[in-house]
Amino acid sequence: MEGSSTNNSSGSSSVNVAPSTEEKETIEEFLSSMEDYVTAIPDDCVEYYLNKTGFICSDVKVKRVIALAAQKFVSDVAADAMQYSKVRQSGSGKEKKAMTKMVLNMEDLSKALKEYGVNAKRSDYYVDGPSSSKK
Secondary structure, three states: OOOOOOOOOOOOOOEEEEOHHHHHHHHHHHHHOOOOOOOOOHHHHHHHHHHHOOOOOOOHHHHHHHHHHHHHHHHHHHHHHHHHHHHHHOOOOOOOOOOOOOOOHHHHHHHHHHHHOOOOOOOOOOOOHHHHHHH
C-alpha cells in the first residue's frame, strides 16, 4: 500500500494514502465533466450561500460539485421523508385508494432531517405580523 503511517499527539495512528494515477485521472475526468453539468440548484444560488458563509471561490467546477452534493442531500432527505410518510399512512389503518397522493408534511420531514443531524421543528404557535393586527 502507498503512503505512510503517522502517530499524532493523541496517540492514534492515521494513514496518508496518495491517490493512484488511475484515481487521479478519474477525479480529473469528473471535474472536467462538471463544466457542462447543469445541477438542480442554480449556480447563482450556490454562489450566494457560499459567499454568505465566507467561502469565496472562482472555480465553477468546485461550485458545481458543491451544488451536486447539496442536490444529493436534498434528494436523500426527500426519499427518507417519503418512507416516513408511507410508514405513517400504512399504520393509520385507512382504506387505501389505488392512487394516493403523497404530501410532504413537517412531521415526516423533521424525522428525516433528524437522521442527518438537522433539527427542524415547527413553532408551537405563529405570531402575526404587526400589520395584520390593525383593523
